[in-house]
Amino acid sequence: EEPIRIGGIYILSGSAATYGEFAQRGINLAVNEINASGGILGRQVEMVYEDSQGKASVAIQAARKLVYSEGVDALVGLDSSGVAQGMVPTMPELQKPLIITHAATPDVTGKLCNAFTYRISVNVAQNMKAAALVAEKLDATNWTTIGPDYAFGHQSWEFFGNYLTQIKPDVNLMSETNFPRFGAEDFTPFIDRVMDSDADGVLISVWGGDLVNFVRQANNRGFFEKDLELLFTVGAATEVLSALGDEMPESVHLSTRYWFDGYDNDINTRFVKAYVDAYDGPPSYNAEGAYAAIYAYKKAMETAGTTDGLAVAKSLSGMSIEAPNGTVTFRKGDNQAMVGPNWGISGPMHPEYGIRTLTDLQIFNGEDVARSIEETGCKL
Amino acid sequence: MSGIGSALLNSLDIGLLLFIIAVGLNIVFGVLNIINFAHGALYMLGAYLAFTLINIVGMPFWAALLLAPLGVAILAVLIDRFLLRYIYSRDIADSLLLTFALLLIINESVRMIWGSGIQVVQPPQLLAGSMDIMGSSIPTYSLFVIVMGLALLAGLWLLFNRTRIGRIMRAAALDRDMAEVLCINTRLVVTGVFAFGAWLAAVGGVIAAPMRALDPGMGDKIIIESFIVVVIGGLGSFPGALLGAIILGLIHGFGGRYFPEVNMLLPFLGMALVLLFKPNGIMGKGAAA
């Protein structure tokens, strides 16, 4: 029988190509496991990838190609928020389900939501609500941010500020914020600026290679010796931690959408082991998301008994699956998975992986940090 | 350290790194009349080679500084012999297209060889840490970058203005046929200049490696910056390239801090203003526009 084809749209070239690669790793593991145990509906699973180049226009053409030319039954993917924003509105046209595994913009399961679009990963709103809960317990009162100068950085700060002032009205959100250009490579001016200011709490949403540069430059500047509460919103991403090694300071708050050491269940144990065996290092959050997405399709297709796009999309809605990060439910009404971010404090070096460990790990409950359906603006 | 002082110093160190990278672009353009889009890719290659030599092979930084640029220069000789030689006599558009193709090839090869992960190189022991100068602590590596930049500037200036080789390069650039009949082996000059430009790019890459995280998009990040540097300072002028690099460093250093809403615009605004009022760049000379 013909295999089931699933299309993956990720960044496969340029600076952020590493994220596409992580997703591919997670997907590979899932696909191999599924195929080894008989596939989906008795059919083997086959992946077809397209490079989004991080551009909405490219991703949209890629999706059309995957659906109309490659004949895929379902789509996974999307790393960048801009790509997601552009692509999601075209999904009803394609009549195939899409599970977003990485892009974090709230809108795609908010005001842009539609019946074909799902997200299995944590979004900015969820993560920032958790961040606010972490910040609530800290002594800092003057908060500012350092984030990339595009939607993600600005949105993170907005959501964080809103939640934090709700639960802790006496904090001060500084008007002096810092948004270095994405890919700027030099963050020293912004680091100096924060050090010269009255801030005692900083939300840092810089990520990826930029974050690596940021941390190293901050070390040079003595930034971490100052008495500041630091929240790194994507700080516990394994690629960043392994690049930095012990240059990542201890005792700062790091978040990730999935911490490999945080879940004590069989699926996670199996997943982490398989990943470490295959790729020689701990899995990153977006490898986990992509891994889980394939299993989500398996369950949805088997529930629907078909690979028909509309039917599969329908059965995804409200569905729960067991994933490395526990039971994951796509909430009816906005199709956002109820998953909680992981926040912890950077601790001693991990004996095997050469990265910082997370101590005092807090795994937030997905429901607790999610916006209500009314707040999302999604009308399904 | 006071805000302005440290911002100044920081601008200087970014500026000099940019200078080292951009000056090769400047030379290749000035002598060969080629806009080398692959210059950033060669810079990246220098950085990745350094990464391999230092982190994998375990060589000291200084050996990498010597060897990695040499390797890139050798690659450049091959590129010149097998690809560029076909298009030197054609107009600038062809070289644009070919070096763009090269950029694609090198970028992808780097991704295939080194993977797309983020890599980090440590500075050598000698240059790690900070030094106290006038009561403020300055990363030793920044000083090293500044010294390297200035040393290269001096060397290049001497080479081009005080040696016959420099004049020969300029002559070959102006009129290749005429240079040929005056006993100048222009093929050799051309190959040499291209390899030299690549060498400079790679030196920039090695020097950048301990300061910048390595990823397969790092070349693309630098190429437009290099254009800006070259244009602001003036095509063909080394002190100009230095000035352009420092100005761009200042724009980045102060723009982000004091005009965050328009910081992306500023470098380009600066470049446009320079071109409008001094089309040949601040220190450029040569034919009027």
Place this chain on the structure above:
Amino acid sequence: MKIKILWALLALVIAGLIAVPWIASYFYIFIFTEILILGLFAASFNLIFGYTGMLSFGHAAFFGIGSYAMALVLIHLEWPFVVGLLVSMGVSALLALIIGFFCVRLNEVYFAMLTLAFGMMVFAIAYQWRSVTNGSDGLAGFSLGSFGLGLDLTLANPAVYYHVVLAIVVIASALLYLVCSSSFGMILRAIRQNPERVSFAGLNVRTYRLVAFVIAGSFAGLAGGLIAPFLRVASPELLHWSMSAEPILMAILGGTGYFLGPFVGSAVFVLLETWITSFTESWMLVLGIILALMVIFFRKGLLGTVLDWWMEIKK
């Protein structure tokens, strides 16, 4: 005689293009829509590059602003499609007038760099003026209303949209072609070869370059107006310098010396990219190699090489 055969061939190609929705798989409707739009974009670029000799690195500014204009019209005003196209052209013509006013006084590399600077300034504005442009996310989620001109077309249907694009691109190209072969076009070619001599013939070279720049800009804007509804998004990457590089590549690939060269280049580029990405993830490597070989061996561009070869054997 040969010229007649060429015209007949062209007619055949257009007939083939009309038939695409019926003869090719559904996906090719999208591919050909993209080819046509990018072809028009590249042809507009070639008016200033191939004909007038001005290498612009900022042509995407007009393409992108055209797409933003269209998106804004559709989101906020809900005007008919044709009106949106006219607005796109108008806005980009205006932008081209402003940018061109400064740029046409410079030559060659300096011109290229100044257009790059202006193009990236427009990009930076679109990226950072979040209240109007929605920043890095771009404008998405607009719906296509009526076509206008009393025609009842369902633009949301890709096949219909394809035919609309085809018709508009053919008309626009015919206009551009007229401009290129007019006396004005001849002056542009003369300016490319020897601007000084043209000024000694009594013409203000800057004015001519500016007019060419504005015409090219407005047609790029038209192409941008067509791309936004096609992609369902107007985003900053359409304004980025790497988008400006595309028409350059396409024009050179196809042949800058021929009016249809950019269209051929666009077709080759889009098809190559589509095909290569199907069989390898390292499509950049393969594309790079193919590009390099083409530059080296097809120096007059594909169309030029083919035409030369054809003229040769039929001699």
Place this chain on the structure above:
Amino acid sequence: MILDVRNIQTFYGESQALQGVTLRLEEGETVCLLGRNGAGKSTTLKSIIGLTPPRSGEVIFNGKQIQGFPPHRIARSGIGYVPEDRRIFPSLSVRDNLEVAAYQRKGSATHWTVDNILKKYEMLGEREDQDGATLSGGQQQMLAVARSLMTQPRLLLLDEPNEGLAPVIVQQIGELIDDLSQTTTILFTDQNVRFALKHSQRAYILEKGQVVHQATSDELRADQATQERFLSVA
């Protein structure tokens, strides 16, 4: 024999400019190449120096075949060339224009140095630091000849050396040719038949890419009929 050109054929793309040119120069001779516009005079010189390599035929210089070599190798073997359009390096100074051309062949003496040239040709000496582009037409021509001397040529090819020069300068160029011919073999072209014959010992006449006549300069001077026939000298 210092130069032996045997039946060379040279093409520009598909169009053939030289249809088999044969000529010989003995060491020390000064020979002129005459002919109407487009006859192929410049192409002959360019074929010898290698700028337009002949497609067939041989060029033997100093006993060695040189056709097909890159121009710099031909030039290094001892041939100097001054093109008709001068080709001064525009943004190099007069001094630098001379300096880049300096070439020292192993085992031969240096006749020409930048300093003795600038001294000898005042017109250039006065403008040592001026950019090539800003020289007047005549000054550029002087510089072009002087520059070619810097390669210490044994054979000098001059393409219309006095085109665009004032009569006084033409005289000077004539004197220069006479002077150089003491030490150097010279092959030059000129439109001014009288001038050419006065300063040469022998002449070749080209027409449509072929040598149609050769004679000593004295013979040709006297031969009004031939002059009229091939050179339209009334």
Place this chain on the structure above:
Amino acid sequence: MTSPILTISNLTKRFGGNAAVSNINLDVIRKETMAIIGPNGAGKTTFYNMVSGRMQPSEGNITLDGKDITGLPPHKISKLGISRSFQINNIFPEMTVQENVEVVLSAYHGHSRKLFNIASRNAGIQQEAEELLKRLGVDSLKDRRAEVISYGDKRLLEIAMVLATRPKLVLLDEPTAGMTPEETRRTTKLIKSLADSGDYTFLITEHDMDVVFDLADRILVMHRGEKLFAGTPAEVKIHPEVRRAYLGEEEDEVTGETSA
């Protein structure tokens, strides 16, 4: 008849410290042919560059038909009726010979502003171009690319282009340089017939004294940027300083073939 068409007063051009043209005063009479001679570097081309708008004078005024044109850009000066040729060939290399002339003609007739006519269908301009080429004797080359025709033919083409704008005042910078004697004679004759037709005023520089003495009504001799002497050909020939500075002592060589 004797009202000056071009009046030059105190014209000076300095480059750095050196004056390439220094304090020239001159009236060019309508319909006359005036030659400017002088040693290399005397400033002749620089003088032309100022009159035609290619360079801005450092000092002084240029008046055409009573209108001050000092410092106007080339295209304006051209429109006012001054047309020039160049010492170094200045054509459109990739166009055909015919198209080279057509460009100038359509500029002159204002067709260049037409965006939607088809240039190659413009019979009037085509015919006019062909006539001009015929007049210069290069009509047989009309379909060849301009860059491949020989040097002499390029110079003739350039004269055709100069005449295409029907100028009142024509500046020719060494029109016969590089031509064969035959072409030189033909060109001289052509210029003479144009001059005699009374439609043009000519300013000519030349190093070929035959041409100069043949054509010129008056001669301006420049030396080191200054006016050395101005007068009739006969006066110039015998002027001792001119002989020393320019013509050289051996008169027979100067006058070339005619004396032969």
